[in-house]
Amino acid sequence: MLKSLTLLVLILCTTLVVTHSRVIEPNxxxxxxxxxxxxxNSALCIQYLNADPKSSTADVNGLALIMVNVIKSKANIAVNKINQLKGSIPPAQKVALKSCADKYNAILVADVPQATEALQKGDPKFAVDAANDAAxxxxxxxxxxxxxxxxxxxxxxxRDASTITSAICRLLL
Structure with missing residues (x-):
């Protein structure tokens, strides 16, 4: 009798779990x-977000944070290119290159941290501003x-990553 009751409870619990569970589909x-x-640019947006495994469980705020990291990554690539160009660029372009170094420094030191903090604190308006500034x-x-x-x-x-990020952040307003 105890075995039958245990088996019945096990079947009922399994049925309950199965019927009340939803299939977890990728978000x-x-x-x-x-x-x-x-x-x-929806195609580029999808490409960037699908490249990060965290996007599969992220809400819109999480997707915005992922895109801020894309800006950071792409800005770092630009900084590396600027550093590579320093020795080989024609003298007439050195001033412009220095200006670019300053602009990318602003993206990495001000815009990316401002956007990240704003999204973490639930204040997307400042994230929109920071993404727009990066563009x-x-x-x-x-x-x-x-x-x-x-x-x-x-x-x-x-620029493209920043405009996508700004648009996603605007969805949070």
Whole structure:
């Protein structure tokens, strides 16, 4: 009798767990797609977010934080390129390169920390401002060169990541 009762309780518990559990589906397929559809470049947004495994469980705020990290990563790549160019750039472009170094320093020292803190504290308005500022800084770097900038690819990547980030942060307002 005790074995039958134990078996019955086990079956009931299993049935309860199975019927009341939902299948855990990746959040990224839906949340990432829906969020990115509201940005200026949804394909690039999806690409950046899907590259981070945390996106599969992130809410919109979490996706915004991931994108702030994308800005940081891409800005660091630009800084590395600036450092590589220092010795080989024509003298006429040295002033513009120094200006770019300052602009990317502002992105990494001010904009990225401001956006991160704002999102962590639940104040997305300041994250929007910081992401917009990062885009402005990248454009400023690009426009500082007379003619062809040696940082066009890096500036475009940072600008695009920043505008996507700003759009995601605006969804939190």
């Amino acid at each position: 990224d397929a839906n949340t990432v797609r829906q969020t990115c559809s509201k940005t200026p 402005i800084e990248a454009n400023g770097c690009e426009n500082g060169f007379s003619g062809k900038s040696p940082l066009t690819a890096e500036n475009n990547v940072v």
